[in-house]
Amino acid sequence: MLALAAGASILSLALSGCSSAGSGQPKADAADATLVAYTGQAGDYQINFNPFSPSQIAGPGTIFEPLFYLNKAAKDAKPEPLLGTESSWNEDGTALSVTLREGVTWSDGEPFTADDVAFTFNLLKKHPALNSLGFKGEVKVVDNTHITFNFKDSAFVSGPDILTQAVIVPEHLWAKLNPETDVIEKPVGTGAYTLADFNPQAFTLKANPSYWGGEPELKNIRYLALSGNTAGADAIAQGTIDWQTGPIPDIQNVSTNFPDYAKLTVAQSQQVLATCANVKLGCTGAQTDPAVRRAIYLALDRTQLNTLAYENTAAPISPSFALPDTQSQWISQKVQPAVAPETADPQAAAALLEEAGWKKGADGIFAKAGKKLSLTIEVVTGWTDYITAIQTITEQAKAAGIQIQAAQSSWNEWTDKRTKGEFELAIDSLWQGPAPDPYYVYNYFFSSESTAKVGKTSGNNYSRYANDSVDKAINALKTIPFEDSTARQQQYDVIQQQIVADMPYIPVLTGGTTSVWNTAKFTGWPTAEDTYAFPAVWSRLDAAQVFKALKPVQG
Structure with missing residues (x-):
């Protein structure tokens, strides 16, 4: 109750100058309409608009733009021009040529040129910790509006990332x-x-009157830090x-319970x-x-988790991390079962542990070398769905002889622990890349080029x-065109067999990402359908496209 009261107090302060569109209440004034967004931030914001920092709070998409936008929710999406207007291989x-938009200025009035693009990509190369691509x-x-990316080998699949x-x-x-330490x-x-x-x-972010695409009709975006999901609901x-x-x-009944709101669910985050x-x-x-990781995987009752x-x-998940609905053709036949068990x-979990030298104690919990099989899952305070999931997982794991407990912290603390490797387990999601192909998940989350020693930011x-075999296969995929499915599948077979055996990320479910938004005000x-x-709202490049498309309802 104290948390809710604090959240309500913050809301009353933050919403001065904008009106709610509840039933019978006035609509937004289009001249200064403010959209109030909650991204799930639990705890106070710490100012950081460095778009390369893992603890950034905003910026990509709204303030800093890529060359093009690609809608990962669409199966056959094509890149939409932003700072770039045309591209060709x-x-x-081995060479990707890009034509840049003319007449673009930075928000301080300086002209945008090809030198800025070259500088950005050379910055990524110079700082491997930032070069997650x-x-x-x-x-x-x-020249000022033309740039070329050159590669030693064929790099077609790198195009969507670049x-x-x-x-x-x-x-x-x-x-x-x-760029590694400075907050902007x-x-x-x-x-x-x-x-x-x-x-x-x-x-608050405000509309840029000198934006190359024209000043957006949505004039203000106000981001709030609340105490968690309960305060947001x-x-x-x-x-x-x-x-x-x-x-x-x-x-499931948002529009019935809250007539001014609608919802949309898309299952993509693993x-x-x-x-x-x-x-x-x-x-x-x-x-x-690895035996402990695989044992936890087998101990999960995913049907119960989805319900509670x-x-x-949520939707099923594959231990191969290819999406079962849109990428099933890439799941190796050697991955059996292809989808994580529902029950x-x-x-079987206990048998894996026993084979690896763990022995069950009188209390029903496994131990080895005098140490109990006891693990802590890091979670953000206020993320009620994840907290409920951990409570459920705790009981499920106990039945397999594994002791699990949760450690709650602010989003800033959780992010710091996660990126520095100062955790045992952390509940989180792996996101999809810019094209419907599992290569991007492998390149982002399984490549050793995108990690660091514990204590340093990964x-x-x-x-x-x-894993050397996985690294070699990922690098090989970078040179194989999307159309060569036979050659790509050979590399996917290698990657998937290794990551299913090693399981550094234990698959839970494919999360149903649900947004709830105010259709009475915007x-x-x-x-x-579209x-x-x-x-x-937390997928920043996508949210920026939504903000630009919104129009306030006239009061």
């Missing part, structure tokens, strides 16, 4: 910064929004926030129990034993996983 895939090309500036995932920063400011308090970008104000409880009930991506009670897996890089704990924690919005098998591979939201962007 040479015949053998694994970019290794050479960048050649042809074109749509790397946001561009201004050389005239960033040449003086340390006054961000300068080319995007449709700029920073208006900041405090630890909320910050309460704010939806009160009509005091306009967009939340996360759970609310009876989520929920995992991530492990600090690599002893050589400094990981410690029972989770460094996710209101049956628990505690006997790239996306925060599990610290390293029009232009994605729909099931999902023009992945509908998640």
Whole structure:
């Protein structure tokens, strides 16, 4: 109750100057309409608009733009021009040429040129911790509006990452910064929004009047830090926030319970129990034993989890991490079963542990070398669906002789632990890349090029996983065109057999990402018929497209 009261108090302060659109209440004034968003941030914001930092709070998409936008919610999406207008490969895939938009300026008035693009990609190469895309090309500036990315080998599959995932920063400011450690308090970008104000409880982005695409009709975006999902759901009930991506009670009946709101669910984020897996890089704990990781996988009753924690919005997950609905053709025939079991098998889990030298004690919990098989899962305070999931997993694991408990912390603390490898288990999700192909998940989360020793900030591979066979297969995939399915499948067979055996990320479910938004105050939201962007407020590049499409309802 105290948390809810605190959340309501923050809301009342943050919403001055904008009106709720609850039943019978006035609509937004289009001239200064403010959309109030909640991303799931639990605890105060710490100012950081560095788009390359794992603890950034906003910026990509809204302030800093990539060259193109690709809608990962659409099966056959094509890149939409942003800072780039055209792109083309040479015949053998070793040169990607990009034409840049003319007349673009940074929000401080300086002109945007090809030099800024070259600077950004060279910055990524210079700082491997930031280079989660694994970019290794050479960048050649042809003139102010033309640039070429050159590669030693064919690199067709790197195109979507280069074109749509790397946001561009201004050389005239960033040449003086340390991109690994500096937080950006006054961000300068080319995007449709700029920073208006900041405090630890909320910050506001305002429409950029000099945006190359024209000043957006949505003039202000207010991001709130609340106490967690419960406070967010309460704010939806009160009509005091306009967009939340996360759970609310009876989520299947949003429009009935809250007539001013609608919902949209898309299943793409693969929920995992991530492990600090690599002893050589400094990981410690029972989770460094692959047998323990596989035993937890077998101990999960996913049907029960989906019901108790996710209101049956989640979907099956494959231990191969190819999406079962849209990427099933890439699941290796050697991965059996192809989809994670729906029910628990505690006997099989126990057999794995016994084979690995663990022995069950009188209390029913396994132990080895005098140490109990006891693990802690890190979770963000207020993430009620994840907390409920951990409570359920705790009971399921206990039946297999594994002791699990939760450790709750603020989003900032949780992020710091996760990226520095200072955890045993962490509940989180692996996200999809810019094209419907599992290569991107492998390149982001399983490549040893995207990790670091415990204590240092990693790239996306925060599990610290390293496997030479997997690295070689990932690098081979970078040179194989999407159309050569036979050659690509040979590499997927290698990767999938290894990651299923090693299981550095324990598959839970494919999360149903559900957004709830205010249709009485704003029009232009994605729909099931027109999902023009992945509908998640925390998916920043996608959210930026939504913000630009929204129009306030006239009061």
